[in-house]
Amino acid sequence: MAGVSVAAEWQLLYNRYYRKPELYQMQWKHVDLTRNKVACAPFGGPIAVIRDDAKIVQLYAESALRKLRIFTSSGRLISETVWKNPGGRLIGMSWTDDLILVCITQDGTVYSYNIHSELVNTFSLGKECFENSVVECVFWGNGVVCINEAFEIFAVPDFKIPKTVKLADCNLEELPHCMAVIEPQYTKSGDVEVLLGVGDHVLLVEEDGVQQLAPGIGPLQKMVVSRKGEFVASFTHDGRLLVMSSDFSDVIIEHACESALPPDQLAWCGLDSVLLYWDDMLLMVGPYGDPVRYIYDEPIILIPECDGVRILSNTSMEFLHRVPDSTVSIFQIGSTLPSALLYDALEHFDRRSAKADENLRLIWSSLPEAVEACVDAAGYEFDISQQRTLLRAASYGQTFSRLISALI
Numbered sequence: 001m002a003g004v005s006v007a008a009e010w011q012l013l014y015n016r017y018y019r020k021p022e023l024y025q026m027q028w029k030h031v032d033l034t035r036n037k038v039a040c041a042p043f044g045g046p047i048a049v050i051r052d053d054a055k056i057v058q059l060y061a062e063s064a065l066r067k068l069r070i071f072t073s074s075g076r077l078i079s080e081t082v083w084k085n086p087g088g089r090l091i092g093m094s095w096t097d098d099l100i101l102v103c104i105t106q107d108g109t110v111y112s113y114n115i116h117s118e119l120v121n122t123f124s125l126g127k128e129c130f131e132n133s134v135v136e137c138v139f140w141g142n143g144v145v146c147i148n149e150a151f152e153i154f155a156v157p158d159f160k161i162p163k164t165v166k167l168a169d170c171n172l173e174e175l176p177h178c179m180a181v182i183e184p185q186y187t188k189s190g191d192v193e194v195l196l197g198v199g200d201h202v203l204l205v206e207e208d209g210v211q212q213l214a215p216g217i218g219p220l221q222k223m224v225v226s227r228k229g230e231f232v233a234s235f236t237h238d239g240r241l242l243v244m245s246s247d248f249s250d251v252i253i254e255h256a257c258e259s260a261l262p263p264d265q266l267a268w269c270g271l272d273s274v275l276l277y278w279d280d281m282l283l284m285v286g287p288y289g290d291p292v293r294y295i296y297d298e299p300i301i302l303i304p305e306c307d308g309v310r311i312l313s314n315t316s317m318e319f320l321h322r323v324p325d326s327t328v329s330i331f332q333i334g335s336t337l338p339s340a341l342l343y344d345a346l347e348h349f350d351r352r353s354a355k356a357d358e359n360l361r362l363i364w365s366s367l368p369e370a371v372e373a374c375v376d377a378a379g380y381e382f383d384i385s386q387q388r389t390l391l392r393a394a395s396y397g398q399t400f401s402r403l404i405s406a407l408i
Contacts, residue, residue, distance in 0.1 A: 012289075013291070014290075016322055017323040023073075023318060024075070025074075027075040033313070037050050040303040044073045045099060049069045049070075053089055054089070068117055080117055092139065097142050102144065107124075108128075108130050108134050108148075109122060126154065126164045126166075129146065147175065151175065167206065170205055170210050172198065178220055179223070180232065191206060195232065200217065200219060202217065202220065220235065220236055222235040222263065231271075232244055233253075233274045235257075235262050235263060239258075241255040243274060261278065263276040274286075275309055275320075280297065294320075298313050307322075327381075329377075337373075339373035339377075342367070367397050368401055371397040375391070377390050
């Protein structure tokens with residue numbers, strides 16, 4: 001049965017199935033993710049790669065010239081340019097919503113490149129960032145928040161209007177353990193809100209004030225905000241994953257991890273689960289039940305998407321996401337739902353078995369829903385032959401659906 005082999009690759013997280021198909025074998029050669037800074041645009045967009053100058057260069061292995069290279073999401077080179085590195089170390093880079101690559105250097109210079117590696121704009125975050133180097137930045141769609149060595153926080157709310165806004169002074173005496181951002185479109189004020197893990201609590205920093213939240217929660221080692229700003233996933237100093245509402249009033253998930261060592265990456269997978277990645281293990285935690293583990297023998301980068309997470313390694317691109325309900329209805333082992341019986345009927349029809357007719361009679365009254373489920377599942381499918389079979393099943397059911405309408 002085709003259904004068995006399809007569902008055999010799924011993982012069950014409490015009562016939800018997840019799958020992780022490979023989308024591409026990466027076409028690039030000799031790209032080592034551990035030795036590069038990498039920025040991946042969402043929605044399957046381009047990937048920017050530049051050698052990380054914090055890592056040691058093996059001169060015999062590669063050119064001493066640093067290049068900014070831009071690839072498609074399958075690893076085909078689109079463009080490249082020599083990185084002249086005028087503003088000190090590269091602190092962060094990210095793609096904006098309209099596919100402009102933004103690079104921020106230590107001295108607070110912001111360089112913008114298009115997909116052809118052409119420099120389209122340059123501006124400075126200001127005197128304070130020039131005098132006290134930028135230490136860390138957190139990007140969102142079209143903006144960024146930076147913190148400098150003097151523990152001052154600055155935001156660029158929109159790269160199209162290159163204007164820097166200084167946020168309220170937090171009187172910090174050391175760098176926060178972690179920093180996360182609630183985008184302006186999801187805040188009540190319409191301005192960016194910054195969450196800082198400081199000491200045993202969280203600071204909520206805005207342009208005109210600072211609030212202390214969740215005393216006693218920390219120290220938090222890592223924090224990441226969900227896509228629409230409703231929830232915050234965090235990793236505590238004693239090795240717990242905590243998922244809370246963004247005002248830190250409700251705990252939604254609390255999971256004790258085997259290691260108190262903070263994960264290298266923490267990311268949301270849609271809204272149903274959170275991913276934690278240590279150097280060889282990816283852990284997926286949901287609100288209930290046991291987590292799912294995936295083992296990797298090469299470094300990976302998690303790229304959050306609206307409906308899952310793409311997983312980039314040196315050799316492949318995968319997509320971890322929840323299996324759509326329509327796909328579950330057809331392929332779940334033992335399913336007797338109309339959509340599963342319609343798919344099964346097509347298989348019997350192809351084998352010229354009379355069981356095809358038997359299946360159709362069983363679902364006669366539910367044929368329209370079965371057809372709809374097959375079309376819906378085809379829309380989520382990455383395997384072309386599987387997609388084709390689902391559409392054939394829908395077409396097969398549709399023929400009889402029309403026949404019923406004509407008889408009525």
